[in-house]
Amino acid sequence: MKQVEDSMTSRYETLQEMLVELEQNHTLAKDDVLQKLMERPTQEKYDSLQSTLMELQNNITAKDGYLQEIERSIKELERNVNERDESQKGKLIEIKKQIQAKDNTLQEMMRNMTRLEEQSKVKHDELEANFKKLQNETKDSLELLTESIKNTNVFWSCKNVPSKKSGTYTIDLGSGNSKKVYCEQVAYGGGWIVFQHRFNGQVDFYRTWNEYRDGFGTIDGEFWLGLKYLHQLTSTRKHELMVEVKDYSGNYGYAKYDHFEIGSEAEKFVLKIGNYSGTAGDSMAWNHGMKFTTKDSDNDNYSSLQCAEYQKGAWWFNGCTNANLNGPYGNLSELGLSSVEDSDLEKFASNKKARAKHFTYHCHLVPRVWAPAKGTNTQHPTKNFNESAQS
Numbered sequence: 001m002k003q004v005e006d007s008m009t010s011r012y013e014t015l016q017e018m019l020v021e022l023e024q025n026h027t028l029a030k031d032d033v034l035q036k037l038m039e040r041p042t043q044e045k046y047d048s049l050q051s052t053l054m055e056l057q058n059n060i061t062a063k064d065g066y067l068q069e070i071e072r073s074i075k076e077l078e079r080n081v082n083e084r085d086e087s088q089k090g091k092l093i094e095i096k097k098q099i100q101a102k103d104n105t106l107q108e109m110m111r112n113m114t115r116l117e118e119q120s121k122v123k124h125d126e127l128e129a130n131f132k133k134l135q136n137e138t139k140d141s142l143e144l145l146t147e148s149i150k151n152t153n154v155f156w157s158c159k160n161v162p163s164k165k166s167g168t169y170t171i172d173l174g175s176g177n178s179k180k181v182y183c184e185q186v187a188y189g190g191g192w193i194v195f196q197h198r199f200n201g202q203v204d205f206y207r208t209w210n211e212y213r214d215g216f217g218t219i220d221g222e223f224w225l226g227l228k229y230l231h232q233l234t235s236t237r238k239h240e241l242m243v244e245v246k247d248y249s250g251n252y253g254y255a256k257y258d259h260f261e262i263g264s265e266a267e268k269f270v271l272k273i274g275n276y277s278g279t280a281g282d283s284m285a286w287n288h289g290m291k292f293t294t295k296d297s298d299n300d301n302y303s304s305l306q307c308a309e310y311q312k313g314a315w316w317f318n319g320c321t322n323a324n325l326n327g328p329y330g331n332l333s334e335l336g337l338s339s340v341e342d343s344d345l346e347k348f349a350s351n352k353k354a355r356a357k358h359f360t361y362h363c364h365l366v367p368r369v370w371a372p373a374k375g376t377n378t379q380h381p382t383k384n385f386n387e388s389a390q391s
Contacts, residue, residue: 159191163185166190177232179225180219181219209297211224212227234261241260243280255279270289271291
C-alpha cells in the first residue's frame with residue numbers, strides 16, 4: 001500500500017515539473033518569436049506569428065491530452081488503491097474477528113481446564129479418602145479374619161499355634177471345653193499362656209473366691225485367668241512354672257519349678273510344685289501343698305490370722321507366705337505394709353505377670369509371673385517379656 005502511494009506521489013511531482021518546463025518553453029518561444037517578428041516586415045511578422053501561435057496551440061493541445069491521460073491514470077490508480085484499501089480493510093476486519101473468536105475459544109478452554117483441574121482435585125481427594133477408607137476396611141477385615149481364625153481354630157496349647165504373632169487364641173481345656181487365652185509367641189521361644197498380668201495397679205486383685213475361681217480383668221489389660229481353668233489345663237498335662245519379677249529399680253529375677261499343678265475346687269485348688277531353679281530365691285517352696293485362700297474363703301494354716309485379709313491379696317497361703325504376687329500393687333513401704341518374710345521374691349513385690357508354656361516333647365505347661373519397673377509405660381506383654389530377657 002505504501003509503495004503505491006509513493007509511486008503516485010512521484011508521478012504527480014514529475015507532471016508538475018513537466019508543466020513548469022512547458023510553461024518556461026512557451027515563454028521562451030514566445031519571446032523568440034516576438035524577437036524575430038521585430039526583425040521582419042509587418043505582414044511577414046504577422047503570418048509568422050500566426051503560424052507560431054498555431055504551432056504552440058497544437059503543442060498545448062497535445063500536452064493537454066497527455067495531461068488528461070495522466071489524470072485518468074491517476075484516477076484509475078486512486079480507484080484501485082481505494083478498492084485495495086477496502087479489500088485490505090475487509091480482510092483486516094475478518095482477521096480481527098478470527099483472532100477474537102480464537103481468543104474466546106482459548107479463554108473457554110482455560111475455563112474448562114480450570115474446572116477440570118478443580119474436578120480432578122476433588123476426585124483425587126475423594127479417591128485418596130476412599131483409598132484410605134479401603135485400607136482401613138481391609139486392615140479391619142484382616143484383623144477380623146485373623147480374630148475369626150483364632151476364634152474358629154481351637155489349639156491344644158499355645159505351642160501348637162502356627163502363628164508367631166502374640167495374641168488371643170482359643171486353647172483346648174479337655175472334656176470338650178475351650179478357653180480364650182493370651183499366647184506369647186515371641187519371648188523365650190513362644191508358646192506361653194499368660195494367666196496373670198499386673199503392670200499398672202488399675203485392677204484390684206483383693207477379690208473373692210468366686211472371682212479368683214472364674215477369673216477377672218481383660219486379656220489386653222491386667223487380669224487373672226481363673227483357678228478353674230488352671231486346674232483344667234494342669235490336670236490333663238504336665239506343666240512347669242516360671243515366675244519372673246522385676247523391682248522398681250530394674251532388678252530382675254526368676255524362679256522356675258519343674259512341676260506345676262492345681263487341684264479341683266473341691267480340693268480348694270491345692271498347689272503342687274516341683275524342684276526349684278533360678279535367681280529370685282525359692283520363695284514358693286512354703287506354698288507347696290497349700291490350698292488357695294481369699295478374703296472370703298480362709299484355707300490357710302494360720303489359725304489366729306486370716307492371711308488374705310492380712311496381706312490384702314489371695315494366694316496359696318501357708319502361714320502366711322513369702323511370695324504375695326496377688327497382693328497390693330506398689331512398694332510395700334508406700335502401701336504402709338511390711339514383708340512377712342525377708343524372702344527374695346517378696347523383695348520384688350510390685351506388678352506381675354504370669355504365663356504358661358506347653359512343651360510338646362515333655363508335655364509341660366509353664367506359667368510365668370512378671371513385673372516391670374514402677375512408672376514405666378503400659379506395654380504389650382510381649383515387649384515387657386523381651387525387656388526382662390535383656391535384663
